[in-house]
Amino acid sequence: MSEPTRLRALLRDWRTAVTTTASLCDEAPEPSALSIWEPIHLGVDEYGQPVRVILTYRNMLLAGEPGAGKSVGLNLPVGHAALSTDCDLWLFDGKLVELGLWRSCARRFVGPNLDDALSALGDLQAEMDRRYDLLDAQRRRKITPDDASTHGISPVVAVFDEVAYYSATVGAKAQREAFSVAVRDLVARGRAAGIIVVAATQRPSSDIIPTSLRDLFGYRWAFRCTTDSSSDIVLGAGWATRGHTAVAIAPEDKGVGLLLAEGGEPRRIKSAYLSDEQVYALAERAASLRHGHGSAA
Numbered sequence: 406m407s408e409p410t411r412l413r414a415l416l417r418d419w420r421t422a423v424t425t426t427a428s429l430c431d432e433a434p435e436p437s438a439l440s441i442w443e444p445i446h447l448g449v450d451e452y453g454q455p456v457r458v459i460l461t462y463r464n465m466l467l468a469g470e471p472g473a474g475k476s477v478g479l480n481l482p483v484g485h486a487a488l489s490t491d492c493d494l495w496l497f498d499g500k501l502v503e504l505g506l507w508r509s510c511a512r513r514f515v516g517p518n519l520d521d522a523l524s525a526l527g528d529l530q531a532e533m534d535r536r537y538d539l540l541d542a543q544r545r546r547k548i549t550p551d552d553a554s555t556h557g558i559s560p561v562v563a564v565f566d567e568v569a570y571y572s573a574t575v576g577a578k579a580q581r582e583a584f585s586v587a588v589r590d591l592v593a594r595g596r597a598a599g600i601i602v603v604a605a606t607q608r609p610s611s612d613i614i615p616t617s618l619r620d621l622f623g624y625r626w627a628f629r630c631t632t633d634s635s636s637d638i639v640l641g642a643g644w645a646t647r648g649h650t651a652v653a654i655a656p657e658d659k660g661v662g663l664l665l666a667e668g669g670e671p672r673r674i675k676s677a678y679l680s681d682e683q684v685y686a687l688a689e690r691a692a693s694l695r696h697g698h699g700s701a702a
């Protein structure tokens with residue numbers, strides 16, 4: 406199979422997975438972009454049913470012990486967002502190598518540098534305030550898909566991996582606190598302005614994910630944790646005693662996690678798996694959709 410044909414086939418498979426109507430892609434002569442307003446495919450539940458969530462107007466937290474499958478899980482919303490040319494991607498990569506694959510699709514890419522992260526967060530907050538000014542002036546409460554054509558405003562997906570790198574590891578205490586305050590502000594106020602935060606950490610502890618921040622995430626995805634209390638830190642207090650604990654996930658069950666979606670009960674799901682090769686191919690395809698070629702800076 407030639408490279409363009411292989412990429413087209415890959416994107417077609419992806420679209421089939423992420424859209425509720427497979428016809429959306431099959432009828433198109435060429436694969437087109439996804440939309441951030443469409444549900445994102447995350448994996449399957451215990452009954453083999455597909456699990457899809459809508460990311461717009463929400464935030465997502467992914468946490469669990471190292472090696473549990475967060476990075477693979479994170480690639481699903483990131484990949485969907487990258488292929489969605491109706492949103493902008495802002496990537497904060499404390500590890501550099503995790504989100505780096507999607508760099509060419511990002512409007513802004515921040516590596517493991519706290520000064521850069523603070524500067525980008527400041528810009529994002531300014532953009533959020535600008536959007537609220539516009540909404541206020543028009544007596545509206547939230548942005549909609551129409552804002553792309555009428556006001557040039559598209560959803561922003563801001564992805565943080567590993568969030569603890571910026572909030573607890575590098576820099577001076579005041580800077581780390583400034584980072585945490587800015588992220589909390591985006592998570593708390595960003596949704597209606599079309600700013601979506603997706604944050605991942607391998608440190609599910611109360612200093613990294615304080616309750617007041619955790620409660621702002623509509624989607625909480627707990628991969629394997631070592632203690633009931635760390636599982637509760639991700640999902641919410643009391644779930645472990647009610648039988649929903651990510652401790653119960655066997656270490657060999659990579660990619661399995663408990664997903665709490667908007668006030669329901671945590672659901673055990675297995676994330677869809679994308680190999681490195683697939684991620685590379687999708688990232689290249691997404692870059693090509695966004696820039697008209699495969700290797701944009």
Ligand SMILES: Nc1ncnc2c1ncn2[C@@H]1O[C@H](COP(=O)(O)OP(=O)(O)OP(=O)(O)O)[C@@H](O)[C@H]1O
Nearest residue numbers: 470471472473474475476477607659660676677678
């Ligand atoms: N859904 C899945 N299906 C099959 N294998 C998976 C799945 N998710 C993860 N794995 C396997 O588990 C390994 C570790 O996953 P991943 O790198 O996502 O963990 P992580 O939690 O991000 O680790 P770290 O915190 O150290 O970065 C992967 O290399 C892969 O082999």
